[in-house]
Amino acid sequence: MLAARTESGPAEPILVDFPRARQLWSTALVAGLLIAVGVSRPGEATPGLEAYRPFTQPLQIPRTIELGAKPRTLRAGDDSQQMLPGARTPMWTFNGTFPGPTLSLQSGRVAKLRVVNDLPAEAGPLSIHLHGGHHPATEDGQPLDYLIRRHHERVYRYPMTSEGRGHHGAFLWYHDHHMDVTGRNIWRGLAGMAIVNDPADRKFGLPSGDFDIPLMIVDRRFEQDNSAPYPPGANTSPPNDAAVGDVILVNGVPQPYLDVAARRYRFRILNASNFTPYNLRLDDGSSMTQIAGGQGLLPAPVEREVINIGPAQRVEVVVDFSGQSGEKMTLESIARSQLDLGTGSPATEILQFRVGATAADPSRVPNKLRPLPDWVQEAPEVPDRTWAFGLGADARGIRWTINGRTFDPERVDAEVPRDAIETWLIVNTSQVTHLVHLHGVPFAILERNGAPPPAWEAGLEDTVTVDPGDRVAIAARFSDYLGRYTFHCHMLEHEDHGMMTQFEVVE
Ligand code: C2O
Numbered sequence: 001m002l003a004a005r006t007e008s009g010p011a012e013p014i015l016v017d018f019p020r021a022r023q024l025w026s027t028a029l030v031a032g033l034l035i036a037v038g039v040s041r042p043g044e045a046t047p048g049l050e051a052y053r054p055f056t057q058p059l060q061i062p063r064t065i066e067l068g069a070k071p072r073t074l075r076a077g078d079d080s081q082q083m084l085p086g087a088r089t090p091m092w093t094f095n096g097t098f099p100g101p102t103l104s105l106q107s108g109r110v111a112k113l114r115v116v117n118d119l120p121a122e123a124g125p126l127s128i129h130l131h132g133g134h135h136p137a138t139e140d141g142q143p144l145d146y147l148i149r150r151h152h153e154r155v156y157r158y159p160m161t162s163e164g165r166g167h168h169g170a171f172l173w174y175h176d177h178h179m180d181v182t183g184r185n186i187w188r189g190l191a192g193m194a195i196v197n198d199p200a201d202r203k204f205g206l207p208s209g210d211f212d213i214p215l216m217i218v219d220r221r222f223e224q225d226n227s228a229p230y231p232p233g234a235n236t237s238p239p240n241d242a243a244v245g246d247v248i249l250v251n252g253v254p255q256p257y258l259d260v261a262a263r264r265y266r267f268r269i270l271n272a273s274n275f276t277p278y279n280l281r282l283d284d285g286s287s288m289t290q291i292a293g294g295q296g297l298l299p300a301p302v303e304r305e306v307i308n309i310g311p312a313q314r315v316e317v318v319v320d321f322s323g324q325s326g327e328k329m330t331l332e333s334i335a336r337s338q339l340d341l342g343t344g345s346p347a348t349e350i351l352q353f354r355v356g357a358t359a360a361d362p363s364r365v366p367n368k369l370r371p372l373p374d375w376v377q378e379a380p381e382v383p384d385r386t387w388a389f390g391l392g393a394d395a396r397g398i399r400w401t402i403n404g405r406t407f408d409p410e411r412v413d414a415e416v417p418r419d420a421i422e423t424w425l426i427v428n429t430s431q432v433t434h435l436v437h438l439h440g441v442p443f444a445i446l447e448r449n450g451a452p453p454p455a456w457e458a459g460l461e462d463t464v465t466v467d468p469g470d471r472v473a474i475a476a477r478f479s480d481y482l483g484r485y486t487f488h489c490h491m492l493e494h495e496d497h498g499m500m501t502q503f504e505v506v507e
Pocket residue numbers: 129131175177312437439486488490
């Protein structure tokens with residue numbers, strides 16, 4: 001147990017009733033049902049949503065770009081993508097696709113990424129963040145610094161080392177992080193996946209190559225003309241601000257299918273939705289073997305029937321299709337049971353697997369994977385800092401706050417000595433779930449509500465679910481780099497509406 005800290009906590013936030021985001025789910029459910037039964041309105045053409053049926057399009061896998069010392073380019077541009085039948089959907093994309101290309105980075109090898117901003121003027125400047133990476137503050141994609149203006153470019157340099165060794169293997173992602181408009185920019189398409197390959201992970205013999213598949217899940221809301229503008233709900237004032245949609249896209253394809261062989265697969269799953277957590281399950285009731293969280297392999301694999309994954313989180317699972325040739329099964333999200341305790345998940349189908357012939361399968365899932373680093377043992381029992389995520393107000397009206405304050409890029413709320421191992425207590429004083437994300441360094445979850453974390457939270461993470469009333473203690477070692485980094489909620493409208501702070505690593 002962590003010893004209680006005796007000093008007085010932050011000011012009580014204003015609590016506002018929160019009916020709306022839950023209602024959004026019933027709206028989404030109704031819309032989903034209409035889609036499922038193929039309701040069409042008489043006299044209208046049936047483009048777009050009305051002609052759309054789940055599991056009619058194959059899953060696409062974004063192309064991979066290998067990063068190294070010679071910079072490779074991502075061009076942010078105004079493009080369109082075929083998503084629904086009929087008109088293409090206008091988007092802002094990297095290299096013309098949503099998701100953007102998957103970045104492949106090698107542990108221990110410098111990776112350079114050139115980003116060119118060719119977006120229309122209304123998009124404003126960009127700041128590209130490799131989410132979950134450990135790199136200097138200048139390379140981190142800050143909300144207001146080192147911006148890439150229109151028709152300009154910059155090269156990000158990621159050392160891919162950590163404390164003198166290679167960066168651990170992990171499934172990361174990248175996205176725009178510009179001040180106040182991150183939610184809009186990611187919704188419009190400025191996001192992609194990234195994989196850090198660590199040769200040390202090869203010895204585990206997990207499924208690899210064609211049997212290792214990254215999946216980016218998002219929800220989007222489409223208009224009659226197939227456009228997907230940033231939805232009005234996103235700009236309402238906290239606590240009702242949420243960009244949610246009623247169509248689930250996997251790697252940019254609405255509810256696709258995937259032909260698989262009857263063998264084991266590794267799926268790297270990213271929830272890149274603005275607000276929506278999913279409660280993932282296989283519809284035939286079989287379990288998934290979770291092998292990794294946000295910062296790579298867990299100490300040991302965990303069998304899971306339902307996996308809750310909030311915005312910005314990643315989970316990696318192995319699914320064994322052997323013995324199921326000719327079957328179909330669906331990855332779905334089931335409604336979250338304790339709706340009263342936090343932000344709900346929609347009931348929706350996501351991805352259909354069509355199992356083909358048996359294939360040779362040399363892969364395995366060992367019963368021990370990657371242990372936590374030793375420094376976690378040295379984390380202080382008494383939290384060094386407490387961070388209350390809540391609702392408050394500033395001159396702009398009701399806003400999301402951390403310790404009663406909204407984001408101010410000029411203000412630093414914590415100075416952390418370099419190489420310090422600190423324990424931070426995160427408290428949710430609001431009635432909405434928050435997905436708390438730390439930049440710069442990975443963290444270990446020490447405690448969740450006074451108990452050790454469940455086995456699936458026993459690895460390193462960078463984003464943690466904190467439901468209303470939850471008290472979650474995390475520990476991090478702030479190694480290598482000096483400078484300012486952000487700490488914020490990754491529900492993107494919360495982030496854009498104040499729920500962000502900065503800490504500075506100092507000598
Ligand atoms: Cu994925 Cu600060 O963000």
